[in-house]
Amino acid sequence: MIEFQDVVKQYNTQTAIDDISFTIGEAEVCVLIGPSGCGKTTSLKLINRMLEPSSGAVLLNGKPVGSFNPEQLRRGIGYVIQSVGLLPHMNVAENVGIVPRLLKWERSRREKRTDELLDLIGLDPGLYRGKYPAQLSGGEAQRIGVARALAADPPVLLMDEPFGAVDPLNREILQLEFAVLQRKLRKTVVFVTHDLDEAIRLADTVVIMKDGRIVQQGQPADILAHPADNFVRQFVGADRALKRLACFQVVDHMQSAETIPREQTAKRQQAPNGDGGQHPVLWVTNADHALVGMLEPDPDHHSAVAYRPYVELHADEVGVRPVASLREALSRILGQGLRAAPVISEEGMVLGEVRLSDIEELNQRGIAR
Amino acid sequence: MKRVVLALLPVALLASFGVFVWNEPIRGTILQIMFPGRLSYIYERVSLARLVYEHVALVAISGSLAAIAGVTLGVFVTRPIGRDFHPIVQDISSVAQTFPPVAVLALAVPAIGFGFAPSIAALFIYSILPVINNTISGLDSIDAGVVEASRGVGMTRRQILFLTELPLAARVIAAGIRTSLVINVGTATIGAVVGAGGLGTVIVSGLVRDNAAYVFTGAITAAFFAFGLDYVIGRVERRFYDARSN
Incomplete structure (x- = not known):
């Protein structure tokens, strides 16, 4: 579905991504994780051409993303960003309906879809449609961010620390809601986080990055059982055996x-x-x-x-x-x-x-x- | 009670302004009480209403040209293509606002000549400055994350400008236009010096003939005009934003 081929991203003399290659399968939740500055967000932004690689290519369904018109490409990929993602001058309905609007859907179809999505994320459309982002709680704003990304029913979702700005209790609720939603929608999800528990909870595959390189990738349980090196061992922590148990269901x-x-x-x-x-x-x-x-x-x-x-x-x-x-x-x-x-x-x-x-x-x- | 008075006060003031301008007998009586012992209270050569129209024309033409040009220039210097001009335009527009309007006019006359056109030109130059300033600071103050998000949902550059940036900066830009117009009303009285007509005509005539009633007529009418304009734009602005504030 998504493939990174020898991707390098340099800023002047600094190398943000140093030759990475990996593949994300269809309907898979792939979590990119690592300390800040490891290149995880940069990798994510290469997928929807928010950034362009210095060399190498990112393929979407076998075609390099560089061959698409960037705006068209982005309208076909759901994008969830931390907190600021909602447009403050548009109400909830306008925010959720922005991609359909850019895709020139008719108003009635747009409104129907917006209500449908608000229902899906568990917010009463009648109550929330007309609210502005400033009137929402952090958790509500994040849910609406997810709804907006889903608006045009894209096959791929990019999520950049989507629950990072929410308090721990609500974060856990949002994660569980998202896991339930994903089981139903089966999107291909690329998820960036620095929260290991979040990664374990949501990931099918985890890609651990450091200094622009991939240090280990695989299923969360395997990584926790067999850290590839000292860095990963430190990163997953001394309680990795316990964390690993979180990967299995009763x-x-x-x-x-x-x-x-x-x-x-x-x-x-x-x-x-x-x-x-x-x-x-x-x-x-x-x-x-x-x-x-x-x-x-x-x-x-x-x-x-x-x-x-x-x-x-x-x-x-x-x-x-x-x-x-x-x-x-x-x-x-x-x-x-x-x-x-x-x-x-x-x-x-x-x-x-x-x-x-x-x-x-x-x-x-x-x-x- | 207090609220009713506050709401009605501007309306009452504007109504009395209308009566003062269009009803000559009443105006004459008021001026006679205020400035007793003059030969003439009503400026005969042109009707006050006519001067108001000229004044409105001066302000409307120069003001709307300045608003359009100012916003365009402000947008231009905040785009990647015009980014290089950003500092110089901002500096010039800040400094230029300290020039006295009379000086601007005095410089415009040798360049363009007497009459309506140089006044429009001078007023345009003078009132474009607050618009540029506010457009730039309005656009610059937008959170980069919001622009990034707009890009992320698939907006083109143009859509980002019209659907995100301008709506978000609209309040600051509108405040700039409002300031520009109010300054413009006052400054436009100076246009009479170079023969552009307007309310300055009666003021200049009053100064020449040592007739305080004339001076007062022009000054108070211009003041009313400025006040009314500010009030109306303010109301429109507030109605526009009440919904989404908070």
């Missing part, structure tokens, strides 16, 4: 769990201790099959019974959702001092469990490879 790594109804707990707890704590945890459910407590195996070999006494649990505190990351699951497991965390549905039903041993194994496997 639903892909859960095991079937054993559940018993509340009224059977007394009998099961008294069962003789055969092999000392080797049993799985028993999750206890009420009449509605919702998690209410558990029986934990007694690790003591000399104990007469298999399980410790019944413990009441709050599903919200110990359970994880199927869409949560393994990092969250691990945190739950450690927080409760257990060996597994129950995976629960929205209604509180036990769907399965994530075991500490499985997480350890996954970690071992990643490092060994």
Whole structure:
């Protein structure tokens, strides 16, 4: 879809990009990341010809971007910029409709599309259409920036630190919203950030840059497991094993769990201790099959019974959702001092469990490879 | 109550201005009370209304030419092609505003001659300056990020100018035009010295004949005119921007 071929960008004597080549596949989210001045934003701007390469070429669907008229090219590529991206003298509807307007769509079609997009990003068109950028919160402005980029339904989205100016809490919300949106729209996205957690959360591929060169590229989990050199090792941080767990979803790594109804707990707890704590945890459910407590195996070999006494649990505190990351699951497991965390549905039903041993194994496997 | 008075005051002032200009008996009576014991209170050679028309013509022609030329020049020096002229144009227009208008006129006459044309030329040169200044500073003060964003959505240079830069600088440019016109109204009275007509005619005549009533007639009418113009442009401007401020 997008290919960099031996691209060099020089400013006078300074080299911003020093001969990079890489390919971004269709419907892929590629995150360019690195310290400031590493050339990530410059690379992004070469794609829609905001900048021209000194040598080499950027190809879009096999054709060099230099062969397109720059304005036409940009109208066909969604572009999201940090905060200032909205035009302050135009209201929300005019901002979102700017590319369709430049493409000379009819007014009625433009207005319909604008409302559609505001709905898509979860802002009430009636309420927001007439507002000016100065009247919006940071999060709203960023959502509208995304809506504007999507207006003419371009196949490619370029996003330059789109959530950088938003507070951490809202940033996370915006990232999740974007991930959901992307699953639906399947655009080819080039995303620039310096926030590693953001990259891990959103990326299919990560390209780590330093001083105008690519130091490593690949899937986030692989990079975290095997940093190419000291720079990457430092960049991903000492907690890279934990960060790596954020790349995996609970639903892909859960095991079937054993559940018993509340009224059977007394009998099961008294069962003789055969092999000392080797049993799985028993999750206890009420009449509605919702998690209410558990029986934990007694690790003591000399104990007469298999399980410790019944413990009441709050599903919200110990359970994880199927869409949560393994990092969250691990945190739950450690927080409760257990060996597994129950995976629960929205209604509180036990769907399965994530075991500490499985997480350890996954970690071992990643490092060994 | 206070608000009603404030809203009605300009209207009342403008209405009394109309009566003063177009109703000679009333004007005569007012002037008689203010300046008793004169031979003449009403300038006979030309009607005051006629002088107002001439004055409006002077201001309208020179002012609109200056607005068009000033904005064009301001736009030119902020484009890549005219960027080299930016500092010199800005310097000249700042310095030139300190020239007294009489001097500008005095220099224009030997070059162009007496009458309407040199006055227009002098007024044009004098009132183009605030327009250039404000156009340049209005365009220069636009956040580079906004221009970049406009480029990013696929605007051509022309579209960036007309859809982003000029609308964003419009308020500052409009303020420059307003200043230019108000200065122009006052300066245009000097046009009478070189035979351009206008309200200066009655002032000059009053000075020559030692008739304070004449001088007052011309001065107060020009003052009213300037005030009215400023008020009207201000209103239009405010209506234009109320929607998007904040």
